[in-house]
Amino acid sequence: MIRILGEKEIKSIVSLDLSVVEDIETGFSELDKGNALVPPIMMIPVPEKNGEVDIKSAYIKGYNQLAIKVASGFFDNSRLGLPSQSGQMLVVSAETGFLQGVLLDNGYLTQVRTGAAGAVAAKYLATQPADSVGVIGSGVQARFQMVALMLVRPYSTIRMFSLDAEDVKDRYVHDMQQQLNVRVIKAASIEAVVKDSAIVVTTTPARKGFIKAKWLHPGLHITAMGSDTEEKQELEADVLAAADVVVCDLKSQSTRLGELRRPVAQNRVAVDSVIELGAIVNGRTPGRTDERQTTVCDLTGVGVQDTMIAVKTLAMAEEMGVGLTIA
Amino acid sequence: MIRILGEKEIKSIVSLDLSVVEDIETGFSELDKGNALVPPIMMIPVPEKNGEVDIKSAYIKGYNQLAIKVASGFFDNSRLGLPSQSGQMLVVSAETGFLQGVLLDNGYLTQVRTGAAGAVAAKYLATQPADSVGVIGSGVQARFQMVALMLVRPYSTIRMFSLDAEDVKDRYVHDMQQQLNVRVIKAASIEAVVKDSAIVVTTTPARKGFIKAKWLHPGLHITAMGSDTEEKQELEADVLAAADVVVCDLKSQSTRLGELRRPVAQNRVAVDSVIELGAIVNGRTPGRTDERQTTVCDLTGVGVQDTMIAVKTLAMAEEMGVGLTIA
Numbered sequence: 314m315i316r317i318l319g320e321k322e323i324k325s326i327v328s329l330d331l332s333v334v335e336d337i338e339t340g341f342s343e344l345d346k347g348n349a350l351v352p353p354i355m356m357i358p359v360p361e362k363n364g365e366v367d368i369k370s371a372y373i374k375g376y377n378q379l380a381i382k383v384a385s386g387f388f389d390n391s392r393l394g395l396p397s398q399s400g401q402m403l404v405v406s407a408e409t410g411f412l413q414g415v416l417l418d419n420g421y422l423t424q425v426r427t428g429a430a431g432a433v434a435a436k437y438l439a440t441q442p443a444d445s446v447g448v449i450g451s452g453v454q455a456r457f458q459m460v461a462l463m464l465v466r467p468y469s470t471i472r473m474f475s476l477d478a479e480d481v482k483d484r485y486v487h488d489m490q491q492q493l494n495v496r497v498i499k500a501a502s503i504e505a506v507v508k509d510s511a512i513v514v515t516t517t518p519a520r521k522g523f524i525k526a527k528w529l530h531p532g533l534h535i536t537a538m539g540s541d542t543e544e545k546q547e548l549e550a551d552v553l554a555a556a557d558v559v560v561c562d563l564k565s566q567s568t569r570l571g572e573l574r575r576p577v578a579q580n581r582v583a584v585d586s587v588i589e590l591g592a593i594v595n596g597r598t599p600g601r602t603d604e605r606q607t608t609v610c611d612l613t614g615v616g617v618q619d620t621m622i623a624v625k626t627l628a629m630a631e632e633m634g635v636g637l638t639i640a
Numbered sequence: 641m642i643r644i645l646g647e648k649e650i651k652s653i654v655s656l657d658l659s660v661v662e663d664i665e666t667g668f669s670e671l672d673k674g675n676a677l678v679p680p681i682m683m684i685p686v687p688e689k690n691g692e693v694d695i696k697s698a699y700i701k702g703y704n705q706l707a708i709k710v711a712s713g714f715f716d717n718s719r720l721g722l723p724s725q726s727g728q729m730l731v732v733s734a735e736t737g738f739l740q741g742v743l744l745d746n747g748y749l750t751q752v753r754t755g756a757a758g759a760v761a762a763k764y765l766a767t768q769p770a771d772s773v774g775v776i777g778s779g780v781q782a783r784f785q786m787v788a789l790m791l792v793r794p795y796s797t798i799r800m801f802s803l804d805a806e807d808v809k810d811r812y813v814h815d816m817q818q819q820l821n822v823r824v825i826k827a828a829s830i831e832a833v834v835k836d837s838a839i840v841v842t843t844t845p846a847r848k849g850f851i852k853a854k855w856l857h858p859g860l861h862i863t864a865m866g867s868d869t870e871e872k873q874e875l876e877a878d879v880l881a882a883a884d885v886v887v888c889d890l891k892s893q894s895t896r897l898g899e900l901r902r903p904v905a906q907n908r909v910a911v912d913s914v915i916e917l918g919a920i921v922n923g924r925t926p927g928r929t930d931e932r933q934t935t936v937c938d939l940t941g942v943g944v945q946d947t948m949i950a951v952k953t954l955a956m957a958e959e960m961g962v963g964l965t966i967a
Contacts, residue, residue: 315744317644319966355682357697357706359734366732368695368708370684379684381695383708383730385737399738401730403710405693407686410712411726415742417642417966639646639744 316627317415318636326629327622329425329460334436336625337429338594340373340617341562345591348374351563351616354570363388365542371616372407378414379407380623382616384423398453402623414627422626426618428457430562430590431514431536434610436465437593437600438560439512439534443468447510449503449523449547451475451485454516454538456492462512463493472500472510476517504528507535515539515547522549522575529555531605538612540571548609550576557606560588563615572611643954644742645963653956654949656752656787661763663952664756665921667700667944668889672918675701678890678943681897690715692869698943699734705741706734707950709943711750725780729950741954749953753945755784757889757917758841758863761937763792764920764927765887766839766861770795774837776830776850776874778802778812781843781865783819789839790820799827799837803844831855834862842866842874849876849902856882858932865939867898875936877903884933887915890942899938 327333343349355368364387372379384400391397400423404414416422435443443466448455451473459471471489475482486497500506507513507528515524517539524535526549535556537547553559553576561567564587568577576582590610593600601608630636654660670676682695691714699706711727718724727750731741743749762770770793775782778800786798798816802809813824827833834840834855842851844866851862853876862883864874880886880903888894891914895904903909917937920927928935957963 317742350685350687352682352684355679355695355697357679357699357708358677359699359706359737360677361701362735362737364734364737366697366699366706366708366737368682368697370682370693370695372684372686372693374688379686379693381684381693381710383732383739385732387735387737390736393736395736395738397737399736401739403728403730405710405712407691408689408714409717409720409722409726410686410689410691410693410714410724411722412710412728412744415644417739 315412315415315639316630316636317417317639318630319417320419320421322635323416323418323421323626326633326635327425327626329428329457331464333425333622334429334432334461334464336621337426337618338433340621341433341591342594343373344615344617345589345595345597349617369614369616369619371620373617373620376620376624377407378404378624380404380620382423382619384420402619404623404627416623416626422622424453424457426622427454427538427614428461430612430618431458431538432461432465433594434536434590434612435462435512435534438608438610439466440532440604441466443511445470445472445510447472447506447513448516449474449506450516451477451482452516455485456489458514458516458538459489459493462514466512468495470496470498472498472506474500474503474506517547518545519547520544522546524548524552526551526555529607534608536610536612537572541613542570543574546572546575548572550579550581553609554581556609558601558608559586560590560593560600560608560610562590562612564589566613566615567611571613642739642742642966643957643963644744644966645957646744647746647748649962650743650745650748650953653960653962654752654953656755656784658791660752660949661756661759661788661791663948664753664945665760667948668760668918669921670700671942671944672916672922672924676944696941696943696946698947700944700947703947703951704734705731705951707731707947709750709946711747729946731950731954743950743953749949751780751784753949754781754865754941755788757939757945758785758865759788759792761863761917761939762789762839762861765935765937766793767859767931768793770838772797772799772837774799774833774840775843776801776833777843778804778809779843782812783816785841785843785865786816786820789841793839795822797823797825799825799833801827801830801833844874845872846874847871849873851875851879853878853882856934861935863937863939864899868940869897870901873899873902875899877906877908880936881908883936885928885935886913887917887920887927887935887937889917889939891916893940893942894938898940
């Protein structure tokens with residue numbers, strides 16, 4: 314039986330809460346234990362349309378389903394009045410290979426699992442408490458990351474900086490104030506955000522590092538989730554070289570597509586000194602050991618996250634009888 | 641709008657005919673022209689279940705859709721009374737990246753496009769006429785390959801050899817006689833099949849070459865479509881070394897997963913001497929130049945075939961108003 318779920322149905326049953334954060338944490342844990350088989354990301358370029366379709370997947374031992382996530386980024390879509398990102402997931406039985414679920418989430422589950430990874434990073438790396446936090450960007454992930462952060466490090470103020478239009482920023486301020494009941498301040502500069510925040514999350518498609526090492530201050534934690542291609546970068550290489558603890562979700566991805574690409578290529582950061590998030594979750598390696606350390610976590614997005622959230626979503630839909638089923 | 645098609649609906653609108661063969665031929669032609677972007681196959685292993693999920697895709701310039709094909713092979717499924725192979729395809733807009741079709745074909749379209757590739761190989765490489773043809777195997781591809789061959793090289797006799805149970809072989813004989821109105825002979829040996837056939841198609845998951853070079857005879861054409869993993873092999877390395885013309889669908893796959901793996905690794909066949917099928921389709925390289933030559937074509941299955949057949953299927957479904965649509 315194949316269950317097909319639409320975006321609205323999926324949104325009605327899964328939201329970014331602690332249970333999702335726990336599942337994503339379990340995904341990183343299994344990855345670190347060597348229980349996950351994660352093939353390299355498949356990329357199908359569509360250069361004529363400034364587009365790309367990326368496929369991620371992971372089989373996690375002991376789980377009887379695995380997900381295949383198809384994510385599109387077509388960066389000329391705005392000319393057509395369409396969002397650049399879209400996507401969906403297939404859930405396949407890890408017992409028989411047969412298709413069991415089609416999650417037409419239009420990228421929603423990716424937003425949720427990416428936010429949840431930010432929460433896992435902050436849970437293990439950020440100082441506590443974190444009264445004032447910062448975000449660079451005012452898009453969808455700037456929202457999900459702040460929702461996720463609230464689950465693990467409750468805060469009262471967001472400082473936001475973004476290159477988006479004023480009305481986009483104003484909407485962000487309004488929506489986050491409403492949703493999280495916090496103060497949201499439009500900061501005058503990135504430096505101002507970093508200076509006044511205990512935790513900063515970067516959520517942009519920038520192609521040049523915009524966080525400088527000289528802005529780092531004792532206790533700061535930075536999660537950089539924007540870079541996921543060879544061209545993108547949010548942190549200057551100096552930041553990773555200067556940080557006391559450098560963490561990433563998956564070294565093989567981060568050194569190729571993430572913030573570690575430049576600093577490792579430039580021999581500013583030794584790959585061996587970088588810790589994978591799952592190793593910290595599993596207690597194999599300490600993360601932050603001192604309140605005054607600076608920590609950085611680079612997230613590129615790993616197939617285990619997709620398998621974890623897709624399996625959860627389909628299980629919930631089955632339990633609740635949501636969706637269309639085909640024999 | 642997303643159109644969802646089930647297996648029955650797909651079977652009602654697409655069958656292995658000359659229009660599909662032409663489409664697959666066009667796919668190989670575009671590949672040869674450098675108009676197709678074909679990422680490496682993504683493989684998700686599920687070792688505990690002797691299973692694997694493979695993903696193929698290709699973007700072909702000038703086509704406004706591309707396909708992502710998910711194919712499962714779980715080789716312990718027979719214990720559960722289930723077929724080992726299954727699969728489905730997603731059709732994504734190459735203009736916007738948005739999902740446009742979900743083809744729940746359960747592997748049917750892969751069977752059709754694989755058969756069609758066999759027809760393209762025979763069309764350009766086999767001698768004409770070919771009164772008596774041979775097939776090794778009696779499974780699904782042993783059927784599709786013979787149906788495909790009839791479209792391009794009409795014949796009157798099939799000689800079949802298979803290690804399957806007698807009732808499976810008898811069913812093959814019965815079904816093919818009915819479907820194609822030809823004589824089907826259960827041969828006593830593989831050698832007997834090769835000796836008495838102008839064209840031989842191998843369709844097995846064998847892990848050791850079973851066609852010997854000494855059996856080659858003037859004018860013989862062999863299409864080997866079974867091998868698609870590092871372990872599989874149907875032709876002894878000698879066969880490829882001895883053949884006058886060696887062709888494959890995609891060198892980068894055939895040398896890794898197909899019949900070319902061993903002979904190239906053993907320096908028995910020079911990669912430069914191997915011709916890709918599309919180059920022959922495009923007339924860039926001659927294939928067979930003499931009725932007495934022996935020719936071999938190795939097919940591993942290329943993402944362009946999946947994109948071609950998926951785009952065709954969705955277009956036909958739209959035209960005929962078949963399937964379920966979701967806004």
